[in-house]
Amino acid sequence: MSSPVPDAARRVIGPVARSAERPSRPLGISFEFFPPKTPEMEESLWAAIRRLEPLSPDFVSVTYGAGGSTRERTHRTVKRILDETSLRPAAHLTCVEASREEVDAVIRDYWDIGVRHVVALRGDPPSGIGGVYRPGADGYANATELTGALRAIAPFEVLVGVYPEGHPESPNLAHDIDVLKAKVDAGATRGITQFFFDTDAFLRFVDKARSAGVTIPISPGIMPVSNFKGLVRMAGACGTSIPGWLANLFDGLDGDPETRRLIACSVAAEMCAKLEEEGFSDFHFYTLNRADLVYAICRVLGVREPAPAPAEAAA
Numbered sequence: 001m002s003s004p005v006p007d008a009a010r011r012v013i014g015p016v017a018r019s020a021e022r023p024s025r026p027l028g029i030s031f032e033f034f035p036p037k038t039p040e041m042e043e044s045l046w047a048a049i050r051r052l053e054p055l056s057p058d059f060v061s062v063t064y065g066a067g068g069s070t071r072e073r074t075h076r077t078v079k080r081i082l083d084e085t086s087l088r089p090a091a092h093l094t095c096v097e098a099s100r101e102e103v104d105a106v107i108r109d110y111w112d113i114g115v116r117h118v119v120a121l122r123g124d125p126p127s128g129i130g131g132v133y134r135p136g137a138d139g140y141a142n143a144t145e146l147t148g149a150l151r152a153i154a155p156f157e158v159l160v161g162v163y164p165e166g167h168p169e170s171p172n173l174a175h176d177i178d179v180l181k182a183k184v185d186a187g188a189t190r191g192i193t194q195f196f197f198d199t200d201a202f203l204r205f206v207d208k209a210r211s212a213g214v215t216i217p218i219s220p221g222i223m224p225v226s227n228f229k230g231l232v233r234m235a236g237a238c239g240t241s242i243p244g245w246l247a248n249l250f251d252g253l254d255g256d257p258e259t260r261r262l263i264a265c266s267v268a269a270e271m272c273a274k275l276e277e278e279g280f281s282d283f284h285f286y287t288l289n290r291a292d293l294v295y296a297i298c299r300v301l302g303v304r305e306p307a308p309a310p311a312e313a314a315a
C-alpha cells in the first residue's frame with residue numbers, strides 16, 4: 001500500500017506521521033529520576049511520576065548522588081515507588097566512599113524489599129567529574145566488580161553505563177568497549193548510554209560493541225534539552241559532543257523558553273525515530289524530574305496509556 005505521506009513531508013514530520021500510521025508496535029521505554037532535596041522538589045517529582053506511570057515504562061531509575069551523597073534519599077524514593085506505584089524501580093548504586101560490606105548490605109536490603117533492577121556504577125570521585133578516582137582499599141574498584149557482587153548476591157537485572165562517545169577518563173573507544181564487555185561478562189543484563197546527540201557516533205559504537213561480543217540490549221539515553229546553556233556545561237563534563245546543528249537550533253532563543261521547549265521535544269522525538277529506523281526499540285529518558293517534555297515525546301513515538309476498559313469508559 002502506498003503511503004499517504006510524501007517523502008519530503010515525511011522528513012519533516014517523520015515520527016508524527018509514522019506513529020499515526022503504525023498500529024502501535026510497543027516500544028520499551030524507561031525513565032530516570034533523581035531523589036528530591038526539598039518538599040517542593042518531592043512534590044514535583046511525584047507529579048512527574050504520576051503523569052508518566054500510565055505509559056507503563058519497563059522500569060524507572062533513581063540516581064545516586066555524586067560521592068554516594070543521596071544514599072538515604074535514593075533509598076526512600078525507591079521504596080516509595082515500590083510501595084505506592086505499579087512501577088519497577090531500578091536503584092542506581094555506586095562504589096564511591098563505601099566498603100564492600102556496606103555496599104553488600106545495601107544490595108541485600110534492596111533485594112529484601114523487592115527491588116529487582118540495579119544500575120551498577122563506579123561513580124565519580126567525591127571531588128566531582130574530572131577529579132581523580134581512587135577506589136577505597138576495602139571498596140569495589142569499579143562497576144565490573146559491583147556487577148559481579150550484585151549477581152553473586154541475587155539474580156538482579158543489572159544495568160550498566162555505556163559511553164558512545166567515550167568516557168572522559170578513557171584513553172580511547174576500544175577501552176570503553178573492553179570495559180563494557182567486562183561488565184557484561186560479570187553479569188550485566190542491559191546497557192544505558194550517557195546522553196548524546198550524535199546518533200551516528202552511537203550507531204558506530206554499538207556496531208563495534210557487537211563485533212566485540214557484547215550482546216546485551218543497549219538503551220540509548222535521551223535527554224530532552226530545553227536549557228541549552230545548562231546542557232553545554234553538563235555535556236562538557238560528560239564528554240558528550242554538541243553538534244553544530246543543535247547549537248544553531250537554540251541560537252538566539254535565550255529569552256524564549258517556550259520555543260526552546262518545543263524544539264527540545266522535536267529534536268528528541270526525531271532522534272528516537274531515527275534510532276527506531278535503525279532497529280532500536282528501547283529508549284531511556286532523562287526526565288530531570290519533569291514529565292511534560294518526555295510525555296509529549298512518548299506520544300509522538302506512539303506510546304500511549306492503555307485505553308480504559310469499556311465499563312470504565314462508560315462510567
Ligand SMILES: Cc1cc2nc3c(=O)[nH]c(=O)nc-3n(C[C@H](O)[C@H](O)[C@H](O)COP(=O)(O)OP(=O)(O)OC[C@H]3O[C@@H](n4cnc5c(N)ncnc54)[C@H](O)[C@@H]3O)c2cc1C
Nearest residue numbers: 063064066092121122123124142143144161162182192194
Ligand atoms: C546511565 C548512567 C547513569 C549514571 N548514574 C549515576 C548516578 O546515579 N550516580 C553517580 O554518581 N554517577 C552516575 N553516572 C556517572 C558514572 O558514575 C560516571 O560516568 C563514572 O565516572 C563511571 O562510572 P561507570 O560505572 O561507567 O564506570 P566503570 O564502568 O567502572 O568504568 C570506569 C573506569 O574503571 C575502569 N574499569 C572498569 N571495569 C574495569 C575492568 N574490568 N578492568 C579494568 N578496569 C576497569 C576503567 O578504567 C574505566 O574507564 C551515570 C552514568 C550513566 C551512563
